[in-house]
Amino acid sequence: MKVAVIGLGFVGLTLSSVLASKGITTIGIDSDRKKCSKIAKGIPTFFETNLEKILKKALREKLIITNKLSSINNCDFVFITVGTPQKKNGEIDLSFLKSVVSSVGKLISKSKKKPIILVKSTVIPGTMKNVVLPILERNSKKKAGKDFGLISNPEFLQESHAIQDTIKPHAVILGGYRTKFMKKAEKFFSRFNPNVPIIITNHQTAEMIKYANNSFLATKISFINQLANICQGIPDTNIDDVAHTIGLDPRIGNLFLNAGPGYGGSCLPKDIKAIINLSSKIGVKPTLFNAVEKTNKQQINNLIELIKQNIGKIKRKKLTVLGIAFKPGTDDIRDSVGIELVTRLLKLGAKVTVHDPKALENTRKIFCDKIRYVKSIPSALKDCQCAIIMAEWKEYEKINNKTIKHMAKKIIIDSRRILYNKNLDAKYFAIGLGQKT
Numbered sequence: 001m002k003v004a005v006i007g008l009g010f011v012g013l014t015l016s017s018v019l020a021s022k023g024i025t026t027i028g029i030d031s032d033r034k035k036c037s038k039i040a041k042g043i044p045t046f047f048e049t050n051l052e053k054i055l056k057k058a059l060r061e062k063l064i065i066t067n068k069l070s071s072i073n074n075c076d077f078v079f080i081t082v083g084t085p086q087k088k089n090g091e092i093d094l095s096f097l098k099s100v101v102s103s104v105g106k107l108i109s110k111s112k113k114k115p116i117i118l119v120k121s122t123v124i125p126g127t128m129k130n131v132v133l134p135i136l137e138r139n140s141k142k143k144a145g146k147d148f149g150l151i152s153n154p155e156f157l158q159e160s161h162a163i164q165d166t167i168k169p170h171a172v173i174l175g176g177y178r179t180k181f182m183k184k185a186e187k188f189f190s191r192f193n194p195n196v197p198i199i200i201t202n203h204q205t206a207e208m209i210k211y212a213n214n215s216f217l218a219t220k221i222s223f224i225n226q227l228a229n230i231c232q233g234i235p236d237t238n239i240d241d242v243a244h245t246i247g248l249d250p251r252i253g254n255l256f257l258n259a260g261p262g263y264g265g266s267c268l269p270k271d272i273k274a275i276i277n278l279s280s281k282i283g284v285k286p287t288l289f290n291a292v293e294k295t296n297k298q299q300i301n302n303l304i305e306l307i308k309q310n311i312g313k314i315k316r317k318k319l320t321v322l323g324i325a326f327k328p329g330t331d332d333i334r335d336s337v338g339i340e341l342v343t344r345l346l347k348l349g350a351k352v353t354v355h356d357p358k359a360l361e362n363t364r365k366i367f368c369d370k371i372r373y374v375k376s377i378p379s380a381l382k383d384c385q386c387a388i389i390m391a392e393w394k395e396y397e398k399i400n401n402k403t404i405k406h407m408a409k410k411i412i413i414d415s416r417r418i419l420y421n422k423n424l425d426a427k428y429f430a431i432g433l434g435q436k437t
């Protein structure tokens with residue numbers, strides 16, 4: 001069996017590495033030549049725990065990297081994992097997907113093989129039926145369900161857990177028609193992800209499941225953030241105790257209840273905007289999702305207010321931001337709240353220093369020489385007048401009085417409450433904690 005993966009970003013590179021490391025001959029394809037040559041040398045283009053090790057193993061065994069789309073010929077399964085970024089109006093941009101699908105259509109027109117094409121990219125319900133399928137059939141002059149298979153296979157991996165999530169996702173969703181291709185795909189996944197529930201449904205429902213998933217997660221985060229803001233106004237209240245306890249109720253569950261500066265990353269903000277856009281288009285007022293988004297946007301304003309309340313004017317103040325990646329365990333800064341915070345602090349005239357265990361190089365690409373990038377935590381804190389903790393990297397849990405010794409003013413604003421019990425010799429303020437009485 002031979003599998004192709006088109007688009008070697010977070011989803012595609014992880015998938016192709018895991019497939020090949022499990023002994024499946026895999027062709028990883030990306031249009032970006034530089035990316036391909038790096039990956040072919042065993043160097044991942046982003047940080048993900050264990051990815052380098054698994055990629056190297058895959059390359060030694062069954063993974064071939066190329067920028068030639070024609071390599072999909074002779075493949076049984078073709079996964080499409082290109083980006084579907086957000087347009088200014090909240091819609092998703094299908095240009096990468098359309099371009100790949102057009103070429104794949106032309107390539108299968110000449111092939112005797114009857115491949116199964118699986119779209120992992122996140123797409124709005126209706127995209128497979130109204131966009132992808134017609135392009136494929138037109139360009140291939142072949143019929144889906146007879147000459148090739150077409151399956152919606154939304155991806156649920158979380159960056160920082162990408163390998164485990166690819167090996168053992170919570171579910172495999174297969175959307176499309178119940179043809180022989182669907183049966184073949186079901187068999188493939190029951191071997192690739194043993195003991196994982198496989199849900200077979202139609203294209204639109206599969207597409208909707210992905211948005212339902214992410215909009216629910218975003219709702220949970222905005223819910224806990226709003227509660228955190230209320231806690232902050234009630235002396236001695238602690239949002240983490242509230243979150244932990246409600247999380248014990250199985251109807252609620254304990255994940256995605258970590259209050260903070262708001263959700264970011266390449267998925268939640270984009271997916272919530274896309275569902276708001278879709279909902280409005282079909283005449284359903286997205287009242288809840290609008291509130292989720294508004295609450296999320298408000299969170300960074302609340303954080304800046306907290307900074308101002310405790311240091312006064314921000315202009316010319318030396319501020320250190322700890323944790324720029326959109327979450328710990330990744331160097332991904334796409335739609336990161338840390339980036340938003342630095343942007344806002346610079347606009348307010350602050351002198352900003354940043355620290356992040358993995359994301360400094362990516363951050364440098366955005367701010368160039370407008371800020372300082374420091375690799376050690378004590379050096380990043382030296383002479384600063386306030387430190388703001390954004391992403392809850394384990395490294396920050398080790399901060400102690402020695403680490404903060406050379407801060408010019410010992411003020412810490414902790415959006416994740418990781419230093420709450422440290423009794424630091426500093427003024428300490430956190431999202432979600434009422435004032436101590």
Ligand SMILES: NC(=O)c1ccc[n+]([C@@H]2O[C@H](COP(=O)([O-])OP(=O)(O)OC[C@H]3O[C@@H](n4cnc5c(N)ncnc54)[C@H](O)[C@@H]3O)[C@@H](O)[C@H]2O)c1
Pocket residue numbers: 006007008009010011012029030031032035081082083084085096099100120121122123155156157158159266267
């Ligand atoms: N990143 C995540 O955590 C995550 C999780 C679940 C779902 N998704 C969804 O999966 C999709 C991919 O996300 P990602 O984060 O991996 O994106 P990404 O931007 O990291 O990677 C996309 C890759 O596709 C390549 N590409 C673009 N056009 C191409 C073409 N014509 N031919 C070959 N390669 C091409 C790009 O060079 C890039 O390497 C998106 O729809 C996203 O919403 C992402």
